[in-house]
Amino acid sequence: MKNVRIWFKKVGAARYISHLDLTHCMARALKLSGLPVWYTQGFNPRIYMTFAMPLSLGTSGLRECMDIRFTEDGAPLEGVAEKINAHLPKDVVVWGVTEPANKLDAIAFARYGIRLETEGSALLKDKIQGLFARGPVTVMKHGKKGDKEFDITPYFSGMGMEELGAGCLALTVRLPCSVSGGVNPGLLLEALKSYEGLEPCGEITREMLLLEDFSEIS
Amino acid sequence: MDLQDKKTSELSCDLHDNSDKNERKLALSHKILMSVEKPGRYVGGEVNAVMKDPSKVEVRFAFCFPDVYEIGMSHLGIKILYGAFNQVPYFWCERVFAPWVDMERQMVEHNIPLYALESGDPVGEFDFIGFTLQYELSYTNVLRMLELAGIPLRAADRKDLHNIVVGGGPCACNPEPLADFFDIFFLGDGEEVDLEVMELYRQCKKEEKGKEEFLRMAAQIEGVYVPALYDVAYNPDGTVRSYTPREGAPAVVKKRVVLDMDSAYYPEAFPVPMIEVVHSRIAEEVLRGCIRGCRFCQAGFLYRPFREKSIDVIDAQCRALCASTGYDEISLSSLSTSDYSRLNELIDRLHQWTEKDKVSLSLPSLRVDGFSPELMERIHSVRKSGLTFAPEAGSQRMRDVINKNVTEEELLHTVDVAFTEGWTRIKLYFMIGLPTETKEDVLAILELGKKVVDAFYGNKEKPKGKAVEVALSAAAFVPKPFTPFQWFGQDTMEVLREKQRELTGNVRSRRISVSYHGAKTSFLEAVFARGDRRLCAVMEKAVEMGLHFDGWDDQFDFDKWMEAFEACGIDPAFYANRTRGLDEVFPWDHLDYGVTKEFLKAEYERAYKGLTTPNCREKCANCGALCYKGGLCVEKREDMV
Structure with missing residues (x-):
């Protein structure tokens, strides 16, 4: 075997x-x-x-x-x-x-790319920066034990941002992702909707599965 | 650690390689797909989906199934014809399914036309738009799909040789309620006639002929019905007086029959859905037609003569399909698979390789009298979740009327075998509202259920520690064209509801549960099953009012339907509940399915006398299907010589 x-x-x-x-x-x-x-x-x-x-x-x-x-x-x-x-x-x-080489349950994080696009040239980048500058950003997190309020600021405030053109933004974020749970990158889209009234098209890509030390699983 | 150091095979995955050069463009945006239920329905990209270069094909056919993806992808006919059309290099057949209501809303809101799954191209760009007509309550979806495609509904409003709307399948045997919308109906087996018409179209296109000339020429092909070429006259009482063909169209259109099932086209591969569909398995058609002649069953008459495939051919087709799809279950499909003449031998042959390949076999349509311990031993992989049989009626008298030819003794023997083999859940299908039915016949359904429960407790080898569950399900009978009951006026909804109450109010055992299915949907089904061209206006009105997915209980809106009938000044009861005179001209009398009206009449009369008719294997009943000179009809003759 x-x-x-x-x-x-x-x-x-x-x-x-x-x-x-x-x-x-x-x-x-x-x-x-x-x-x-x-x-x-x-x-x-x-x-x-x-x-x-x-x-x-x-x-x-x-x-x-x-x-x-x-x-x-x-x-x-x-x-x-x-x-x-x-x-x-x-x-x-x-x-x-x-x-x-590693066990699958050693996965602790994942790196995601989020591509946001809005019609027109809404200042997406400013809005996102403004959002996290204001303090806690709480969204409802849907978990096994029901929904609960959850502050996403610590997870998303340090993410990388690159403007790809008017109204188009590429974000990179590392989030907890393990057998015991994780943070869904889609929560950012929910926050944008509830705090800023923005509903950009958000395409999420999981780019890599990472170990505790942020190296890729192998 | 550097990502690039990872030892992988020669293939590598570039992080930014999110847009393959040859990536198929999706017809819908990510945002729209994420806003609907089950987006996997709308994206295509399945294994074995046929992709062609549109610049290299001459005729494009949009094969439309007027229901959602999961249902359409489980349908055998579409798999056969999709394969047959795509075998021809210059034809490209693609699949189109009805978008569910959430997606329909999105498409309307964003002005997205109905598109084909393979190319993502709008259906309005196709040469042929073909619908499979399986069920009367999917008709509104047919019109809705044309509307979403941006195609004029009425055939007369489509002037050019383009967007030819065609239909086939069982409901094409009386397509009159859709006659104004379709250019062509295909009667009978589609494997050959559809291709001939596509070929004719290709020639007409090359010779720059017009649509009218194309339709005139198509009408000369056997199995092609061009409704626009027939003038209908009505009697003062609203019944049909006559159908008069024009421009050389045949007075009677004969259905097409593929006689030799062994040489008939059968696909070696079909698109394997990425999402779970109703039947995630291989369907191998082992025979076509049915020997039984149950008097309520339209399929049993439409698909005559009875034709079997040989064991060698079935074996080879099953192997090919397993090798192309990766499925681990084969369903041996037909109207009545236990009537396959060498079923045990067939299963033994398949078992020579299926067990090793971890493929299981299933028989979807078992007759009460076709269930033997010997067969069960061979199909031991069938999950013991529950067994379903269809005695159809509770009393022997009633079963004789409908020519079911199943006795209570046989049923009780069968369930006894099933209990011994470890089954504890039995589901029995019945119909209520059958011709001559009395209150006693309805209550006999419950008595039969009780006897099944008793059979369980009387069985010494029954599974220990488990209780028996008997589910009785009663559907309302819908009289259909080309059956001996085509003259019969359906029970009114009030009568049907009374019968349903008799059933649910008299259950005396906790081991028995009773369910029934809507009188209203059955009423509407009856209207359109035996309707005429005047119903086209109602169809159009219904679609205008937003009706669709009528076969889905959560979408069906009976009151709106009644409004549509009223708006058009049409009484639906005329079509559903009226018992026809034996000399009445039917809207489908100019369509010929081999089975003669005289035979159906004789069967209708025998039904009222409670006389049964032997099955085709026992004795030829001279139904008329012998005219095709094939299948069991001919085999019988040879035996007799």
């Missing part, structure tokens, strides 16, 4: 499928790949797959990963990506296959 880490991106049309749907896509592609994937040994055997961290519906992921197992220790990793890609939707692409 050999543990194998599959690196993939989920972009374009595939952004709009849920995590559960993604697992089904992967299972079908792995089945068709002809690779020596290991099946769970229960009453209904299924391909063993563990995803690092589910992506929210609508969020792109560029350096996502999942673990599978090969039944043969010596199974080569060369050519594995191509074999899986041949059966995946075009917007889910495996771009790397490695032997895992």
